[in-house]
Amino acid sequence: MYPSDTIAAVSTPVGEGGIAIIRLSGQDSLCILKKIFKRKNDGGFLSHRFYYGEVVLPDSLTVIDDAMCVYMKAPRTFTCEDVVEIQCHGGTLIVEQILRIVILLGARLAEPGEFTKRAFLNGRIDLVQAEAVIDLIRGKTETSINVARQQSSGALSSALVELRDHIRHSLALVEAYIDFPDEDIGVDDQEMILSRLAKAISLSDSLIATYEEGRVLRDGVSVMIAGKPNVGKSSLLNTLLKEKRAIVTSIPGTTRDLIEEVININGLPVKLLDTAGIRNSEDTVEQLGVDLALARISSVDLILFVVDASSPFTDEDRHVYKAISGRNMLVVFNKSDLPRISNLPDELQSISAVSVSTLKGSGIDELKSKIADTFLHGKAIDSRNIVFLTKARHRDTLKAVSAALNLLSDSPDKLAQSELASIDLRDSLDLLGNITGETTPDDILDLIFGQFCIGK
Ligand SMILES: Nc1nc2c(ncn2[C@@H]2O[C@H](COP(=O)(O)OP(=O)(O)OP(=O)(O)O)[C@@H](O)[C@H]2O)c(=O)[nH]1
Numbered sequence: 398m399y400p401s402d403t404i405a406a407v408s409t410p411v412g413e414g415g416i417a418i419i420r421l422s423g424q425d426s427l428c429i430l431k432k433i434f435k436r437k438n439d440g441g442f443l444s445h446r447f448y449y450g451e452v453v454l455p456d457s458l459t460v461i462d463d464a465m466c467v468y469m470k471a472p473r474t475f476t477c478e479d480v481v482e483i484q485c486h487g488g489t490l491i492v493e494q495i496l497r498i499v500i501l502l503g504a505r506l507a508e509p510g511e512f513t514k515r516a517f518l519n520g521r522i523d524l525v526q527a528e529a530v531i532d533l534i535r536g537k538t539e540t541s542i543n544v545a546r547q548q549s550s551g552a553l554s555s556a557l558v559e560l561r562d563h564i565r566h567s568l569a570l571v572e573a574y575i576d577f578p579d580e581d582i583g584v585d586d587q588e589m590i591l592s593r594l595a596k597a598i599s600l601s602d603s604l605i606a607t608y609e610e611g612r613v614l615r616d617g618v619s620v621m622i623a624g625k626p627n628v629g630k631s632s633l634l635n636t637l638l639k640e641k642r643a644i645v646t647s648i649p650g651t652t653r654d655l656i657e658e659v660i661n662i663n664g665l666p667v668k669l670l671d672t673a674g675i676r677n678s679e680d681t682v683e684q685l686g687v688d689l690a691l692a693r694i695s696s697v698d699l700i701l702f703v704v705d706a707s708s709p710f711t712d713e714d715r716h717v718y719k720a721i722s723g724r725n726m727l728v729v730f731n732k733s734d735l736p737r738i739s740n741l742p743d744e745l746q747s748i749s750a751v752s753v754s755t756l757k758g759s760g761i762d763e764l765k766s767k768i769a770d771t772f773l774h775g776k777a778i779d780s781r782n783i784v785f786l787t788k789a790r791h792r793d794t795l796k797a798v799s800a801a802l803n804l805l806s807d808s809p810d811k812l813a814q815s816e817l818a819s820i821d822l823r824d825s826l827d828l829l830g831n832i833t834g835e836t837t838p839d840d841i842l843d844l845i846f847g848q849f850c851i852g853k
């Protein structure tokens with residue numbers, strides 16, 4: 398069990414709000430609540446019931462705020478410990494005052510993510526589920542939240558348990574021979590082990606295969622709008638955003654800064670980046686904007702190369718193309734409401750292209766689908782039913798497990814010798830335990846929970 402001290406934190410965002418929630422977890426929670434929360438009919442506190450009353454200074458009984466509170470008795474709580482939540486008015490001062498009293502009465506200020514960490518250490522959730530809590534909080538689209546919910550509800554954990562069971566069964570078969578070091582593992586048992594290993598490898602490989610999609614669903618992607626001046630880049634940003642975010646004029650060189658906005662494209666969180674039209678400019682400010690744009694080319698996931706379809710492809714377009722060639726790119730022919738003139742040079746013919754008119758709004762849905770398809774490969778996302786891997790740590794560990802199991806099943810010598818085989822199987826189990834938390838080193842745990850906000 399985890400240390401028995403009691404932690405406290407404000408679980409709602411900093412600043413003014415309708416209400417704020419102060420949360421306590423630990424064995425003194427109820428005792429502290431009794432000292433500071435007074436009700437008209439001074440009864441006790443039943444578990445999981447809401448009570449109305451006043452928060453008071455324990456000595457003078459001076460009223461600080463009227464509030465609601467709930468006491469939740471262990472272990473039927475998020476942390477598996479006694480938990481108290483006080484809902485007071487959301488003014489900064491009131492919240493600070495209540496928190497200070499709670500600390501004076503013996504609670505300790507919680508570290509970031511410490512409530513979730515306790516839920517993990519007390520066995521209420523595994524590490525995969527704990528990590529998903531942060532994704533739930535930060536989810537940017539319904540789809541990314543669905544993916545996080547799958548993980549926090551234990552769907553990925555179940556798949557990992559299934560994987561672990563295959564390895565454990567193999568290990569049990571192997572260990573039956575450990576006391577007879579001169580004896581090879583029987584052929585029938587070897588067959589059974591091989592069949593279990595095949596299942597485990599196939600399961601880990603199918604999980605690994607979900608990573609690329611899982612990652613983009615969780616983290617989103619960055620998409621840069623690039624092109625020579627005046628082709629309609631800012632107009633495209635505004636059209637995709639459905640608001641007049643960037644200044645649009647007929648003067649080339651209007652945009653001089655990077656403009657970033659996040660939108661939801663078919664469930665995918667997309668960070669759009671409008672940039673200055675790329676050209677060599679005499680104007681110092683414009684050139685600074687161009688430099689900013691050039692500097693981002695190598696770090697974005699996709700570039701929309703915007704070309705004016707109503708005018709010929711010029712050296713300026715070619716100059717932009719040179720700067721972005723080799724990157725993941727879609728060509729966007731804008732101004733398709735006007736008679737078409739532009740013809741792409743041969744080297745650009747093979748790149749996927751879409752015709753749009755930001756003026757008329759045409760082609761925008763097709764462009765969105767193409768952007769989503771670039772990352773999801775044309776598949777519809779079944780975020781409610783498919784388990785996705787979303788973290789590089791999980792993917793890399795499963796790759797190592799899969800590689801170790803492959804090596805074992807491919808080497809008949811090892812498979813016949815109980816001691817050698819058991820070492821490999823135990824190593825694989827330890828690796829799996831790193832994902833779910835059983836064997837995760839403390840420094841990794843600290844890193845994971847350190848990403849949380851205080852109060853979660
Ligand atoms: N006919 C037509 N005009 C468009 C379309 N999209 C943009 N424009 C016009 O093209 C001009 C330039 O648009 P912007 O969106 O400012 O172009 P930009 O690429 O951001 O330009 P810079 O910021 O200067 O690099 C404006 O006059 C727009 O009204 C379109 O689809 N059709």
Ligand SMILES: [Mg+2]
Binds near residue numbers: 630631643652672674
């Ligand atoms: Mg612009």
